[in-house]
Amino acid sequence: MGELTDRRARKKAQTREHVRTVARQLFDEHGFDAVTIADIARQADVAVQTVFNHFPTKEDLFFDGRTPWVSGPADAVRHRQPADCPLSALTDYLSQFVRNRIRALREADLRAYVRTLDASPSLRVHERELVFESERLLADSLREAWTDADRSDPGPTPHDPSTAAAITAAMWLSAVRALMVRHRPLVTAGADAAQIAADLGTFADRLLRGLADSAEQLRTGTAPPPGVEPVGSLRAG
Template sequence: MGEPTGHRARKKAQTRAHVRAVAHGLFAERGFDAVTIADVARRADVAVQTVFNHFSTKEELFFDGRTPWVSGPADAVRRRAPAQCPLAALTGYLSAFVRDRIVALDDPAHRRHVRLVAESAALRAHESHLVNECERLLAEALAEAWTDPGATHDGLVLEDPGTTAALTAATWLSAVRALLLRHRPAVASGADAAQVGEELGRLTDQVLAGLAETADHFLRRLRAAGAGPQPAHQAC
């Protein structure tokens, strides 16, 4: 008889975690581009095919376990409290996210991760793919929230929730990414990460509130000008 399903699953998970830990150690030692999948397999004492059974590319292996932010904004919208508006839930998540990402720069491992991505064109390209996936997932979550007749909605009156959701996801995530990239160097130069993180969290709240107000003003002007029929529902 074969191994019980639970045992096989645990063994598979252990192998995956072992390969990932070994690979991350090698990347930290040598840099991403200098390490091959064969190097990882030798150090982990597994076959090359075993590595590929768990990770389709070296870039996927590098980012594995490090990207909860890809689904984080969409999850915040979908898991919000029943009485909470989607944009309020998203703002709360993103403000906490930027604070945490800045504070994490106190951790040498996180600083090393940021440096490795900056040094590798392949990693930067893969990160851009992950950013696009994050935006797509958030747009889907907002569109679902804004077309749910039983949900609490935001202050925007929407004629086309899908388009507005896509524009909101692109604009808000781009703004947050710009804020993070702008403030990282301060911590690298010796500024207190906790203080920078708190200041950036407050700034994020202000920026996102401004974006929401701008969108609301624009849509109100469209309605005042008679652009299209009155929509059937509102978004928060």
């Protein structure tokens, strides 16, 4: 029984990979919006329902295996070293992510992926939904880090962890996304990926550390306007 189960699992995995490979070839050749699930099923020689059994939507099929960045920022905070400040760990992760992602555009398959993505309104909408999910995950991990009773890192403690976490996640990921979306077409058009990656990585690092410094200044006593309690402001924990 165990051997039969393993064989079925392998066959299912092989079918999934075959469908995904065929779909990506069609997307690269014809564009995402011009290809239907029926086209994919016919080219892969499987039933339409088989495609849906593995991928609920065409967008899920396109992005499958390509979005480690959705959980990456939250994981960087959650799995940081005990004495590391959450914002420092997040800055290190995001700066390196920018470098690696832009540098990887030297690979033909990733350039094709970005060209297909940028050419499709529906994919860009889905990408934004994934960004929102990444923000939610990051906000959760920051709130957990800032409310951990056993935290040993030296970073600022928010007065309102939930609000501060949501604002931080939105600001930091929006900044990184703006850098990526602005510059990835330049690389797919032939610009030097290595040089752009180095420049953007350095800029992202300075920008995010500046945001972290602002949070530290709030912690050390920057006064709000008279009568105003800053939502999500930081104070010494």
